[in-house]
Amino acid sequence: MAEDTTRDSKRFDPMEPWQGMRDNYMDAWGKTMVDMVNSEAYAQASGAMLDSYLTVSAPFREAIEKAMVKTLEQLAMPSRAEVVSIAERMTNIEMRLDDLDAKLDNIHRLIVQAGAAPRPLRKNTPEPIKKKTTVKAKQVTRGRK
Numbered sequence: 001m002a003e004d005t006t007r008d009s010k011r012f013d014p015m016e017p018w019q020g021m022r023d024n025y026m027d028a029w030g031k032t033m034v035d036m037v038n039s040e041a042y043a044q045a046s047g048a049m050l051d052s053y054l055t056v057s058a059p060f061r062e063a064i065e066k067a068m069v070k071t072l073e074q075l076a077m078p079s080r081a082e083v084v085s086i087a088e089r090m091t092n093i094e095m096r097l098d099d100l101d102a103k104l105d106n107i108h109r110l111i112v113q114a115g116a117a118p119r120p121l122r123k124n125t126p127e128p129i130k131k132k133t134t135v136k137a138k139q140v141t142r143g144r145k
Helices: 002-007 016-037 040-074 081-115 135-144
Strands: none
Touching: none
């Protein structure tokens, strides 16, 4: 027996012919399916099935959507439409901020090109309160002199 393994480096596998047949079968099926899926008749049949499915399932989807909106409302959670609305508003704000930033950069560039250094912004500090002197107080101080 030791001589058999040394003479033949490859042993006989009884499943090898079956595996070859399986591979050929799978290749043939694969080619047939690709040809079938790429045909116009398949596209029309798939389209008709999808259309009928969407038509039949539309009332169920609407009922589920209404129930979900009511449930979210009772749980004080936003619905999908509300989240989308907020996202659109935030995007609009972000675009406006970007536009303002671009305009400020342009203004700064024009100021620098003109040669005028930009002045630092004044802080909004309140001015000290001045005491109001009345006429009587002035008269009293004049009379003492």
